[in-house]
Amino acid sequence: MLKIENLTKIYEPGGVLALDNVSFEVPDGQFLAVIGLSGSGKSTLLRCINRLIEPTSGHIYLDGEDITSLNPEQMRRVQRRIGMVFQHFNLVSRSSVLTNVLAGRLGYVNPAWSLMNRFPKEDMEKARRQLERVGISDKAMQRADALSGGQQQRVGIARALMQDPTLILADEPVASLDPVLAHSIMKYLEDINEKDGVTVLCSLHFLDIVHRYADRVIALNEGRVVFEGLPSEIDDKKFKDIYGRDAERVG
């Protein structure tokens, strides 16, 4: 279970308040959508959970362990169980697809061997299985930047799966894809959530996608939680609370 308690992040210098006393809980196996305008703190929230960004104050409990107090070495052992999927895929474009996927194992393998690009046999097989699962096993030896956007995001998902995650943080995973591709990517995340029981925190822009895939929704506005509940509970009034009075529903 993931439990966020009074999480606050202030970006220095400038003192921009990105997260303002955010608290919520995510039960194991839930598909939680995080919505809100650009700049509302969605990305900061997700990155605070695996401490890519150091929170200013507050606590994050993952399976009862307060991960905000861990030292870097201990944190790496937590990070390797948290997969992350990015809006711009964040693949290493000059490396092969296989290397990109294997990189998901870096937190587990012996650093000395991995520096020489040597991975255990089981990991190589695992990587091929993950590529098969996302349907691009034939692209394993291609350079990552030779793939289309949708294919690159699948590599990103395969990389996250290599971590044997209990939690996946997806930061607007479909925002730079067309609607058809967006659904195919969301289906993989749904599959992972349902079949493997992985908890998914996914920030999203489009409400139709939220309705279609999410179990529960959290909405942020200027760093504060302004809505928490089922997707179906977002009526016109709630919508205006989340997106502002001038916003209009299109989805």
Place this chain on the structure above:
Amino acid sequence: MEKKTASPLRSLGVGLAALATLVIFAYGFEITQIDLQELQSEERQTSLVRVLRALAQPELIEYEQDEQAITSPVYVGCPDDGGVPEAPDTAEASGTYLVINPLCAEPLEAVQVEGFGFFPHSRGPVRFVPGSDPANTVQLGRDVALTDAEGHFVVSIVLPNRPSDEPQFIRATMRRNVGAPRFTQTAKDTWDKIVETVFLALLATTLGTALAIPVSFMAARNLMKGVRSPLASIALSALGWPAGMAAGVLVTGLIGRFSASLATNPLANIAGLVIAPAAVWGLTRWAMPAEETRRPGRGLRYARGAGLLAAVLLGFFTILQLAELTSTISLAIRPALGPFGFLAGFLFQVSDILRISTPVAGALASGGVVGGALGRVGQRLAERGSVTAVKPINVLLSAVAGATILFLAGWAVEWLYEIGRPEYTIWAPLGAGAGLGALLALLTPAKATLPIGLVLYTITRTILNTLRSVEALVMAIVFVIAVGIGPFAGVMALGLHTIVSLAKLYSEQVESILPGPLEAITATGANRLQTIIYAVVPQIVPPYISYTMYRWDINVRMSTIIGFVGGGGIGFLLLQNINLLNYRAASAQMIAIAVVVGAMDYLSSVMREKYV
């Protein structure tokens, strides 16, 4: 938008600026002594013409030459009796002769010299031979004669101001090339030196590049700014580095002595070379399992640490044994190799390099291990201890670390300047370091982390910028003193300059990589080194190759002139010939430089297109 209006004040400003520019340029002319009059003076022009003509005739190819020298009398100042001397007709019998017309003339008057029966199409000087000193000849302006197809030439020469009643002489020495052309000694020397030049550039570039890569990571802000440690960790690590380096030198020295004594027996040497690597392999396999999902117990971790230490020591032993074996082999096979003896020489040098670099590598490795381990101890201390306990420990450790650092700095100053006042160079830094360290510990909260990464980054940048401002030629002068005149000094100077300038360029490339992949790899739980290898390195390969090529071009150019200060290569030969006014030889070297630089430029542009 504001519209610019022409106000009188503005016009005045422009006028004053123009005036100031004029004054600055006028002063610049004065300072740089620009003087076109000098260029037009006849003296300068003659020497310029002479040099340009010599440069146009590089001394590359020479022939065997046949020579015909004919001497014929002439009178400078006609005899007082008015009788014109008879033309000698002895020469006519031989078929090759000179006809001088008139046979007598006043000093500084012109006479016409006509030659018959010489080699066709030969050339050579026509000179005056004074009667008083027949061993010497006097050059008479432009005096080169060329014969036509019949071996005939006509030149007009001005007699020198050497009047005499005795007959004096004019000698025509005509030469023609026979046989096949051959390279001159100059050409051979130039070839030797140009080969030296190219290899000088090659070694400087490879060595410099290899060392610049790790330094460039230290000088990249985006990699270093996230590195933070608690004070206790920094202080212990700062103590651990010098202690570890000293221990490393000591231990590798011991291993070296043992290895040398063992290697006196070749069989033991070979046995050592078989057993030690096998042990290293086995130990690393055991101590570094490929993948672990659970953290092993404490006892096993310590045992593995000990195993790795043994493996590293055995690794150094293996390297030293290899060095001993290669030097034995190279000495044994050198005579048998004949013209390929340089291969044995190379082997010998490699074994020497291995032997010299082992203590350095040992010091760095041991410094890193001890510094890193103590740093970890400090990290634990800062995390687990209570604030009241950590604070005094911080003060103590930080004071000791500060004292050590400034003591080492003071010792270096003492060694350099031989001040001989230990109260200033040893005790004062010791006290000041302790005071500053304690002050730092008192001012920072006990458990706060300090941006040590940024400090290291700043130090690295400062050192790079300082060294980069020293020209490679100046560095070469220092290295010539350190290792003697020759290409080795040039390699060291160019190599060092390559390190500092490439590290700067490289680090800028590291700073401009995409942050996304870096973030993604960090998120998988990879450690710092893994992040660099998997997220940074793939992104910087193309610019690194491109900058290395660029540096290679520079090094080829620099290596051609590093010889000016004794750094080896063709520059020394060029400077020597210029100083001896031997412009035809210098011309050969200039052509060689032009060809090599052009060829290397072309080569690197081809490679750039292919790989970048």
